[in-house]
Amino acid sequence: MTPVTSVEGRRLSLSNLDKVLYPETGFTKGEVLHYYATVADTLLAHIHDRAVSFLRYPDGPEGQLFFTKNPPPGTPTWVKTSAVPRSEDPGARQIVVSDLPTLIWAANLVVEFHVHQWTADRPAVANRLVLDLDPGPPATVVECCAAALWLRERLAADGLHAYPKTSGSKGLHLSVALRPTPSAEVSAYARRLAQEAEAELPALVVHRMAKALRPGKVFVDHSQNAAAKTTAAPYTLRARRAPTVSAPVTWDEVEACAHPDDLVFLADDIAPRLDRDGDLFAPLTDPALAAALPRTHRTGR
Template sequence: MASPRITLTVPGPHGDREVGLSSPDRVVWPEVGITKRELAEYFIAVADPFLRANGDRPVSLQRFPDGIDGEAFFSKNPPKGAPEFVESVTVTYNSGRRHPQLVLTEIAAAVWAAQMNTVVFHPWASLASDTDNPVELRIDLDPQPGTDFGDAAAVAPALRDVLAEAGLETWIKTSGNRGLHVFCPIEPAHEFLDVRHAVIAAGRELARRMPDKVTMDWWKEERGKRIFIDYNQANRDRTMAGAYSPRALPTATVSTPLAWDELASADPAAFTVRTIPRRLAEVGDPWEAIAAKPGRIDTLLEWWQRDLDDGLGELPFPPEFPKMPGEPPRVQPSRAKKEDDG
């Protein structure tokens, strides 16, 4: 029998909102017993840092109507009947299609999203005020089979050095799983393709310095036991879990901002829906000032051009993207070799 509907009082910039929550006792994370109500109350508890990281920008909602063990789907567009405080902005997708996308401007919208069975929030790297030009350069350090969080943590300081040489300040968070996300706030002076090229330039430089530990190879068969720099996460309409977003993993881990001096001893499993509010109360938000001094990607784009001049060209795009200028064939190397031999 479903638990009765309740109403949560949610503070916000326009006063309190009353947000209804149906089936509040429905278990979202069976292994740890976290309910829909507990998830909604988590967003209220982390309102300020959550909105700093995910608000005022296009966001996709990853929804799990039957809990994290059930089927999931993504919502990008505001559904019919959404309350007036759930806003939207028209964006252009990589296909050229334009469509409204959800925007969170107050925490009541995140609580409403929890009512809609949202677990993971995937914000764009650009703001609603200028959706075509990112305000963040994002680099996903993705452990491959045979590597783990510790391997990503060992690589991250070297990436920080590379980005510092390019004039950028770096901020780091756990992915909520095994990886790490490195963010650099940037001026919204370049569109997504330029920012992707800047990420590739940084990744190539890191891979040159750490060839046994870092790879830029798109095809999994070539990556080996190394940390993959997932440069395609910098593309338009490609997102990663936002800071302070829960993950759809058994223990309700959260993608958690860290201070750099925390990285060596950090345990990503320790950061969960139940522990993050206490962490924020005790140590604050390490990303509170992330947007204070945005940098520029000019130096990275100079490195990109240098590599082009040296014969290093464009890299593959995700399969759903249209064929892009200068892109190599989207054929995995082993298959291409068989075709050549045939």
């Protein structure tokens, strides 16, 4: 029989709680739901006002993975949705995970949470800049950290403060809080920044996605600033063999990273980190700390 629970007055049917989703550690679906309930307040602070896309992996990361933007069949009527700009579907809507019942309902589908850099009330007007640092083997997150330290200083020179988190996969994400800026302008700035990084660090960084260019280097992916693109949310679980998390980290941790395992965080690591450090991404939710893109980049040199 499928268990039914009440979450803040919403009745939810939860299925297959004993199913092992992460074979490397034996982490079950019930533990997935417990993890999301444990970090709910912190996670919701970062996604509650953003349209989400889901990477679903109902049979674990070794089963079928499928990316979905549209509300899935059976979405409860009380789940909020928001209009999103899509040229191929002008009437498109996506789910907004705005409260705990919606979070647990979505987690029961077994998902990664991915969000745009803009909020649901201002589509295609970004209040985040993101750089996804993706290592091409044999490069690892260690090389990503070296690139991240250069990018931190370059962003600081433009008055922008970057906050790092693990991707939960192989690399790092750098996020910057912005005053609302058209996504096209943020994308152009991020592209130029990636090009500068490659020019300054040609043995370490590449700004183009072509696989032939990437072995042993860090691809600085600037494309996720496009209005249609999404990035793994802070604190989301990832579809890996172990229950890795896209976890905010300190710059001290980035500087000290000497081995790929130094920046791998599992679901059970996150609550102790929150108890010790609080939400390292909290400044990104404070509008008073948002910065403007430098005018020279917004208008072109």
